[in-house]
Amino acid sequence: MSDHASDTATEIFVAHRNLLFTVAYEMLGSAADAEDVLQETWLRWVKVDVEQVRDQRAYLVRITTRQSLNRLRTMKRRKEAYVGPWLPEPLLTAPDVAEDLELAESVSMAIMLVLETLSPTERAVFVLREAFDVSYDDIAAAVDKSPAAVRQIAHRARRHVDARRPRTVVSASRTRAALESFQRALETSDLQGLLDVLAPEVVLMSDGGGLKQAARRPIIGADKVIRFIVGGAGKVEGALTSDPTMVNGNPALVLRLDGEIDGVMAVRVEDGRITGLYYVRNPEKLTRVASETPLTLR
DSSP states (O other): HHHHHHHHHHHHHHHHHHHHHHHHHHHHHHHHHHHHHHHHHHHHHHTTGGGSSSHHHHHHHHHHHHHHHHHHHHHHHHHHSSSSSOOOOOOOOHHHHHHHOOOOOOOTTHHHHTTTSSSSHHHHIIIIIIITTTOHHHHHHHHOOOHHHHHHHHHHHHHHTTTTTTTSSOOOHHHHHHHHHHHHHHHOOHHHHHHHHEEEEEEEEEOOOSSOOOOOOOOEHHHHHHHHHHHHHHTTOOOEEEEEEEEEEEEEEEEEEETEEEEEEEEEEEEEEEEEEEEEEGGGGOOOHHHOOOBBBO
């Protein structure tokens, strides 16, 4: 490849990098694995004669999708051996992500967990079609299926996700209001305040990955969740603080113990109350939050 062709390939890749990262992240739920996929995509892209590529965006998305599908299969074995609940790796996101309600929902912890219940091919088709409006023909080329089969897969995946996603898309301001009420009640040990902001059927999932203490199973019900949170806070040795941030396009809390990041708390809000709490403590999943560099996803 000539220097000019190499520069052109680099410019095209850089121009689409945020998009490709988001495709890979939504398919994998892991920023570290998404970065590996981008590296693999780049190595294949530089071998291509870009002048012969009609639609560079579609071609790059196709490579990224195929590499993500390969990675999903290896990640399945890792997840089967994972200690306790597995939660997506939280990402600090720029304010503009929250302004795009569809994008913010598509990368939210709640939806990312729903995507975990799809097969790899269903997940790829759903992400490409619903989040990025990729044509059925281009998706078919990426997943090695016919366009007709892709339409059927998309319909099946959409029905599956719709049955499990929040009933309405909640604005950042409403999520922030519920999170502030939760934070205030937590900091003041206001049990009634916690009961008021938590839905009766709230579910708490905590991810320590076997490296940090966390509940081995989801905790269901406001009373049990409050007992777990208050009991855990009472055992903490040191100063535990919480600060608001934006994670996966939605308001969240960064919790610090004596100034060091202990975890990230994301929430799912419906009808003004918290129905899901997602607490990531696994230090291997907190490196991007610790970097304090927010991402623009498209």
